Amino acid sequence: MTNAPLRIGFAGANAERGWARDAHLRAVRAVPDLTVKAVSARTQVIADAAAIWFGAQVAYADSLAMVRDPEVDIVAVTVKVPEHRGIVLAALEAGKHVYSEWPLGRDLAETKELAAAAQRAGTHCMVGTQGGFAPAVRHAATLVQGGSFGRPRNLRVVSTTQGWGKQVPPFYAYLQDKRNGATLATIAGGHTLAMVERVVGPYVELSAMSSVLVPDVEIVETGETMRRTSPDHMLVMGRHAGGCVSLVEVLGGIALPLRFELTCTGGTLTINGGHAGGFQVGDLVVSTVPPSPAQSGQAAPAATGSSANVSELWAAFARDIRDGTRTVPDFDDAVHLTLLLDAVDAASEGGGRVTIGT
Incomplete structure (x- = not known):
């Protein structure tokens, strides 16, 4: 090469x-x-x-x-x-x-x-x-997995996006149909669960409730109404391999800052920031009690805003290709995340707990 x-x-x-x-x-x-x-x-x-x-x-x-x-x-x-x-x-x-x-x-x-x-x-x-690969998320994972705050005990996450609201532009109408695979659960939910697992480890069991709170959606520009079949709200309660319990809420149709609040046996860690399009699109900052070492710089510091986290992926991908390493989320990771989202669906539809990995 x-x-x-x-x-x-x-x-x-x-x-x-x-x-x-x-x-x-x-x-x-x-x-x-x-x-x-x-x-x-x-x-x-x-x-x-x-x-x-x-x-x-x-x-x-x-x-x-x-x-x-x-x-x-x-x-x-x-x-x-x-x-x-x-x-x-x-x-x-x-x-x-x-x-x-x-x-x-x-x-x-x-x-x-x-x-x-x-x-x-x-x-x-x-x-x-890119949500799970954001510099702040990787920094948080390094701190937690390195034992800086003791054992992770409980995590609460509120992840929002202005998408999947009462109105959508014509080119996003396909996102309202669950059959297309691009939904609030898979996109916003997928990024959020990838972030959660990156920091506190894999799920071992979960229960969930997915809902369509706004079933009739207006297509802007045309004024037409279509029926939404993909959930616009998702709740996931889970237990992770290290014993941490988590409550994750993913909401559509509203733009609020990300809430990621982790309590450990020796301190707390929060991830703040976000973007109207979802936390994965915006800049994020880690805060801890007690204070921890500062987050290291970006691999691609020239990228800002919606490009910043994506640029981190691209920079790592280029290094992997050059060096023969494999550090970025790959297609096997996509299978794992899809299995996890299927477990969320199963738990929501069945009304019980689902064990992951069996």
Whole structure:
């Protein structure tokens, strides 16, 4: 491998909107070892406009053609979740490294299929659970797991997002249909549970209640009403491998700062901050009693706002590819998180406790 920057092809690039434009572009530009080589979109017109915005040299109206481009090293899959499978499989078959937005697949079967394909391909794969990879979250995990405050005893988390409210824009209407796999539970809930496990360890049992509190949703611009089938509120009560108990609430339709309050036998730790789009999008700060060592700097300090946590993922991914290490959340981690979310569904539907890992 040369020392030239790793070349990324973005599937699902758009010059007008989207997570690739709003977060990934600035995130990648903050990492010297990465560059945008190509983009793809639904039409050539959209792709050409995206190429100008992203600074890409090549624009494709067909994502499958882009993944076969020999000058693309990494395929970044930033399309809607139902479209992930085809592009990810094609990219792996072409021998590419792959970044996929979270959730990886629409359901557990699809997620396992993609993880198995990644194992066969042997390339580096990353899933975009940047919430659990945020510098503040990793710092908190280091402090807790290093025993700085004794044994974790109880944790309370309130995680909110303005999404899944009473009104949604047309391009987010698909998020209201549970069958598409991109829901409050999988997106906001997935990021939140990944953060919780990162700090206090894996769940061993849980109970849950998921609810649709606002069943009728207005599509802004058109005024149409659609029926929401995906929960807009989620409660998870669990016990973790180290004995810590936790209560996690995930709410849609409201933008409040993250509340992450951990009590240990020798002190307390909180994570503060957040963003209207969810804590994983914003800057976070760790506070402790008694005081603890300061958080170390970001790997990509040039990235700020919604790009900061994403840039941390990209910087680590580039290092992994260069060094042969595997430090970022991968497709096997996506399977684990999907299994955990399925357990939340089972607990909510059955009304009892679910044991994890059996």
